[in-house]
Amino acid sequence: MSLKEVHQTLRRYGLLPPRMLTVAVTEACNQRCAHCWKSAGNSEHPREVPLQSLLGLLREFRALGGEGVRLTGGEPLRHPQWLELVRFAAAEGFETVALQTNGVLFDAERVAALKELDFPGLSIQISLDGASSATHDLVRGKGAFDGVMRALEQLALGGLMPRVSVFCTEMRHNLEEIPAVMALAERLGVGAVAAGMLVSCGRAASGDEVQPPEPAQYLRLWQRYQEDPGFRELYSRVGTVAALEWGDCTSSRAGACNFLENPYLTARGELFPCVLCHAQPYSVGGVLEGGVAEGIVRGAPLWSELLAASRRRSSEIAACRECSEGAKCAGGCLGRAWGSYGDVMAPDDRCEVRRVLAARRTQVSS
Numbered sequence: 256m257s258l259k260e261v262h263q264t265l266r267r268y269g270l271l272p273p274r275m276l277t278v279a280v281t282e283a284c285n286q287r288c289a290h291c292w293k294s295a296g297n298s299e300h301p302r303e304v305p306l307q308s309l310l311g312l313l314r315e316f317r318a319l320g321g322e323g324v325r326l327t328g329g330e331p332l333r334h335p336q337w338l339e340l341v342r343f344a345a346a347e348g349f350e351t352v353a354l355q356t357n358g359v360l361f362d363a364e365r366v367a368a369l370k371e372l373d374f375p376g377l378s379i380q381i382s383l384d385g386a387s388s389a390t391h392d393l394v395r396g397k398g399a400f401d402g403v404m405r406a407l408e409q410l411a412l413g414g415l416m417p418r419v420s421v422f423c424t425e426m427r428h429n430l431e432e433i434p435a436v437m438a439l440a441e442r443l444g445v446g447a448v449a450a451g452m453l454v455s456c457g458r459a460a461s462g463d464e465v466q467p468p469e470p471a472q473y474l475r476l477w478q479r480y481q482e483d484p485g486f487r488e489l490y491s492r493v494g495t496v497a498a499l500e501w502g503d504c505t506s507s508r509a510g511a512c513n514f515l516e517n518p519y520l521t522a523r524g525e526l527f528p529c530v531l532c533h534a535q536p537y538s539v540g541g542v543l544e545g546g547v548a549e550g551i552v553r554g555a556p557l558w559s560e561l562l563a564a565s566r567r568r569s570s571e572i573a574a575c576r577e578c579s580e581g582a583k584c585a586g587g588c589l590g591r592a593w594g595s596y597g598d599v600m601a602p603d604d605r606c607e608v609r610r611v612l613a614a615r616r617t618q619v620s621s
Contacts, residue, residue, distance in 0.1 A: 256548040258319055264552045268559035270515045273551065275351070276316050277325040277530045279522045280304050280340065283333040286357055289394040289464035290384075290424055292457035292533075292594065295329045302522040306336040308543050312520070313344055315547045323351035323376075329522070332360040338368050345374040353378045355422075357395065359402035366413035381406065383421045383448075386435035393428060394465055407443050416444035423450040425496075430468040430476060434486050437494050449495040452605055454531070456594035467604065470611040473498045477612055481619075501584070501609060512565050512589065515558055518551075526550040528558045532590030534599060537561050564599050565589055574602050580613045 265272055279293070282301035295301075313324060324344050331337050331354055344352040352374065358381035369377065381403060385391035388400035410419055421440045423433060437448045453459055453467045479486055480499055490499070514529035524543035527533055537557045542550035568575060568586040575581035586592065587603030595604040 256546075256552065261319055261548050261551055264555050265515075268555040269562060270555060270558060271513050272320055272516075273316075273518050274321065274516045275323040275325060276312075276321055276547070277327055277355075277517065277519045278304075278309065278312065279327050279329060279520065280309060280331050280337065281329045281334045282522045284329040284357075285333060285359060286330070286395050286399060288357075288396075288458070290426060290453055290459045292454050292459065293329070294457045301329065303334060304522050304543065306339065309336075309340055310343055312543070312547055313340070313347060313349075317347045317349060319548055319551075322349065323353065324349050325353040325355060327355040330357055330360065332356055332365070338365070341369070341374075341377070342372060345372060345376065349376065351376045351378060353380060355380045357382050357399070357403070358406040359399060361406035361409050363409055363412070366409045366415060370413045370415060377418050379410070379415065379419045380422050381419060382424070383436055383440065384424055384426070385429045386432045386439045390429050390432055394424075394426070404443075407445070411444050417446065419445050420447040420449065421445050423448065425450050425452045425468055425498075427466045427468050427472070430472045433476060433496065434479065434489065437489055441489065441493050446493060447495070448493045451497055452608075454591055454594050455604060456533075468608075470608045473608050474611060474615060477615065497605075498608060498612060501612060512562075514561070514565075514590070520547075526554060528554065528561060529590050531588055532561070532593060534561075534590070534593040561589070561599065568600065572600060572602055574606060578610065579617075580609055584609055 262272055281303040282295060282298060283303060284296040287296040316324065326337065326340060334340070341352055341354070356379065383391065383403055384394055385400065391400040391403070392398065407419070410416055421436070423436050425433070433450055440448045453465060455462065455467060459465050477499060480490065514532060517529055519527045519530040520542060524541055526539045526542045528537060539550045539554040539557070568589065569581050570576065572586045575586050587605050587609070589599040589603070591603040591605070592601045593599050
């Protein structure tokens with residue numbers, strides 16, 4: 256199927272062409288994290304996408320005009336040919352090639368191989384869910400924090416720190432440590448730290464081991480940002496926390512989310528319109544066999560319906576109609592809404608946090 260045919264189909268359904276493809280190259284994982292929305296590491300026989308299938312998919316996505324690829328899992332470094340995938344993607348002409356990893360498997364040999372690749376578009380996102388072993392290991396298992404510290408040391412020795420960022424999942428037990436995570440990462444040479452709220456699906460659905468932070472915790476973080484110049488300066492250098500950015504959002508979301516720009520392909524060959532939207536009614540199967548282009552064309556009618564739903568959220572969700580922030584956030588992320596409540600027409604799981612922070616901002620400014 257030609258690039259022209261794919262783009263004609265997307266235009267017919269009012270969708271933008273995909274730019275970044277996230278690919279779960281394997282379901283295998285060396286950790287069994289309590290907050291994993293994929294429940295990775297559960298299966299005794301995890302799926303692993305064959306190398307030739309992956310090379311074909313990447314080649315096809317690049318031919319469709321794709322600009323970047325993100326390799327994830329499971330744990331992408333558990334795929335025996337992960338380095339060959341990175342090399343191939345770089346040679347194929349992608350502007351960016353990202354690795355999403357828990358970092359623990361990085362050793363001197365793997366770091367040296369990436370260093371030798373010398374690809375300026377390489378980025379490495381490492382998960383760090385606390386500034387101490389007590390906090391990080393609570394969800395990732397004993398020894399995980401020390402493993403990340405060793406990995407970051409190896410990446411620093413290899414001169415790759417400019418390519419490294421950290422992602423922290425915000426949970427009830429670790430939100431107070433977000434500033435400390437940023438400080439630790441900066442001391443180690445990391446230039447960017449992003450944090451996002453736990454999605455209560457997958458292994459986190461039960462709430463037995465981990466829970467999302469409470470609104471009062473976000474209020475305290477916001478208050479610290481307002482009152483602590485040291486934290487504000489640190490944040491300006493390395494930090495991105497959605498809850499601290501919401502107040503700067505002044506434009507309407509009436510145009511809705513351009514979710515198809517970042518589709519997600521599972522190791523089982525299911526294509527979703529976004530890495531955060533795992534709504535089964537909007538998935539397309541058989542992509543490992545049929546290819547990305549064919550999957551996008553089959554998915555376009557479904558995703559057009561999803562886009563229409565996204566545009567209706569602020570007017571049809573009762574909570575949004577009654578909320579002063581409703582026109583700004585339009586009920587938040589419909590993918591998160593599905594993951595938490597099984598309904599793309601529900602407000603997402605951050606609604607109460609947004610309301611509380613908006614009320615405090617209004618109170619302070621009045």
